[in-house]
Amino acid sequence: MSENWLPxxxxxxxxxxxxxxxxxxxxxxxxxxPSDEVRTRLRAAYEQDSEQLIATSHVVAVHFQTVAAAxxxxx
Amino acid sequence: MSENWLPxxxxxxxxxxxxxxxxxxxxxxxxxxPSDEVRTRLRAAYEQDSEQLIATSHVVAVHFQTVAAAxxxxx
Amino acid sequence: MSENWLPxxxxxxxxxxxxxxxxxxxxxxxxxxPSDEVRTRLRAAYEQDSEQLIATSHVVAVHFQTVAAAxxxxx
Amino acid sequence: MSENWLPxxxxxxxxxxxxxxxxxxxxxxxxxxPSDEVRTRLRAAYEQDSEQLIATSHVVAVHFQTVAAAxxxxx
Amino acid sequence: MSENWLPxxxxxxxxxxxxxxxxxxxxxxxxxxPSDEVRTRLRAAYEQDSEQLIATSHVVAVHFQTVAAAxxxxx
Amino acid sequence: MSENWLPxxxxxxxxxxxxxxxxxxxxxxxxxxPSDEVRTRLRAAYEQDSEQLIATSHVVAVHFQTVAAAxxxxx
Numbered sequence: 001m002s003e004n005w006l007p008x009x010x011x012x013x014x015x016x017x018x019x020x021x022x023x024x025x026x027x028x029x030x031x032x033x034p035s036d037e038v039r040t041r042l043r044a045a046y047e048q049d050s051e052q053l054i055a056t057s058h059v060v061a062v063h064f065q066t067v068a069a070a071x072x073x074x075x
Numbered sequence: 076m077s078e079n080w081l082p083x084x085x086x087x088x089x090x091x092x093x094x095x096x097x098x099x100x101x102x103x104x105x106x107x108x109p110s111d112e113v114r115t116r117l118r119a120a121y122e123q124d125s126e127q128l129i130a131t132s133h134v135v136a137v138h139f140q141t142v143a144a145a146x147x148x149x150x
Numbered sequence: 151m152s153e154n155w156l157p158x159x160x161x162x163x164x165x166x167x168x169x170x171x172x173x174x175x176x177x178x179x180x181x182x183x184p185s186d187e188v189r190t191r192l193r194a195a196y197e198q199d200s201e202q203l204i205a206t207s208h209v210v211a212v213h214f215q216t217v218a219a220a221x222x223x224x225x
Numbered sequence: 226m227s228e229n230w231l232p233x234x235x236x237x238x239x240x241x242x243x244x245x246x247x248x249x250x251x252x253x254x255x256x257x258x259p260s261d262e263v264r265t266r267l268r269a270a271y272e273q274d275s276e277q278l279i280a281t282s283h284v285v286a287v288h289f290q291t292v293a294a295a296x297x298x299x300x
Numbered sequence: 301m302s303e304n305w306l307p308x309x310x311x312x313x314x315x316x317x318x319x320x321x322x323x324x325x326x327x328x329x330x331x332x333x334p335s336d337e338v339r340t341r342l343r344a345a346y347e348q349d350s351e352q353l354i355a356t357s358h359v360v361a362v363h364f365q366t367v368a369a370a371x372x373x374x375x
Numbered sequence: 376m377s378e379n380w381l382p383x384x385x386x387x388x389x390x391x392x393x394x395x396x397x398x399x400x401x402x403x404x405x406x407x408x409p410s411d412e413v414r415t416r417l418r419a420a421y422e423q424d425s426e427q428l429i430a431t432s433h434v435v436a437v438h439f440q441t442v443a444a445a446x447x448x449x450x
Binding site for chain 5: 379380381382383384387396398399401402403404406407408414417418421422426427430431433434437438440441445
């Protein structure tokens with residue numbers, strides 16, 4: 001995790017901000033479970049589970065609040 | 076997901092903002108589970124499940140905070 | 151859902167704002183599950199389930215944050 | 226629910242604000258489940274269930290954010 | 301619960317603010333379940349349950365937002 | 376827990392802020408369950424459980440909001 005994966009919260013567009021929010025939600029999982037193999041296996045299960053998809057969407061929503069504020073809501 | 080589906084967080088009315096919040100909550104699911112077939116199947120189950128409907132409503136509420144702030148609460 | 155059900159986030163009192171938050175939490179469910187018949191059936195179950203009542207209260211709390219901010223906390 | 230139970234979000238102290246947050250979390254439950262008899266029965270169960278106690282504490286935390294902001298954090 | 305347990309949201313340091321957030325999360329539980337005996341028994345179970353530990357950490361995070369804002373983020 | 380583990384919410388970069396958010400989410404668990412032995416055992420289980428990984432990511436997201444605000448979003 002030594003690479004620089006989050007140079008800024010600024011994005012050119014709301015959509016790019018949303019994609020950054022998705023990335024942030026995944027990075028927290030990656031930091032807790034660094035094994036690509038385990039994450040890939042878990043993903044095969046949870047992407048068929050609506051409860052977990054909704055839970056993932058929730059995390060994205062929280063990060064999107066942060067990214068949107070950082071970009072002054074792209075006003 | 077190359078299309079431009081989120082050009083702005085600005086909406087003319089609070090109600091349009093609420094509908095955008097619903098869209099945002101669904102897009103995060105779509106990014107995690109891109110298969111229309113799988114999402115349609117999951118939807119048939121969760122739309123009969125009050126726990127998941129409440130969880131979905133929660134995600135919409137978080138996005139609505141963001142959209143409302145972006146629109147200065149349509150004051 | 152073509153009716154205008156959310157003309158404004160402004161309310162005269164905190165209590166009216168709280169009631170609007172309850173309405174917002176229900177509208178998101180209604181958008182996801184438009185069938186009155188299904189929602190009525192689900193309601194009969196979840197209103198006897200404390201976990202789901204707490205989850206509903208949580209969604210109301212998130213919307214109340216939004217409505218309260220929109221009204222400058224009725225200061 | 227015709228009584229005026231929420232005249233203001235202002236409180237004299239942080240502690241009174243916290244108590245108001247507890248009240249708000251309960252009122253949302255009461256609006257969804259108006260029967261005192263049912264709520265009393267549910268309470269007997271969930272007050273012995275740590276998961277639900279934590280979930281309740283979470284709702285209080287969200288409302289406390291709102292009340293604290295309304296009071297400018299009692300600065 | 302007549303004692304004055306929350307005189308202020310101001311703390312000297314971020315760490316003291318974090319400890320206050322922990323206290324706030326516990327006080328909401330205590331208000332809902334005032335019995336020390338019951339809470340002690342529940343604690344023995346949930347402190348061995350990672351799901352509930354994460355849920356507790358979540359509540360602390362929400363309160364820490366409030367306390368940090370109250371202290372202008374100790375800038 | 377007498378050591379000074381949170382001197383400031385300021386970080387030089389967004390990525391360092393994200394790492395601080397991860398630390399905050401873990402410290403709340405540590406305060407509730409101080410035993411390293413128990414936490415290590417629990418970790419072995421939950422890091423294989425996608426639901427708990429998502430829940431952890433959620434807590435990080437809440438703390439990241441706080442840290443990002445404290446740093447004025449590293450603008």
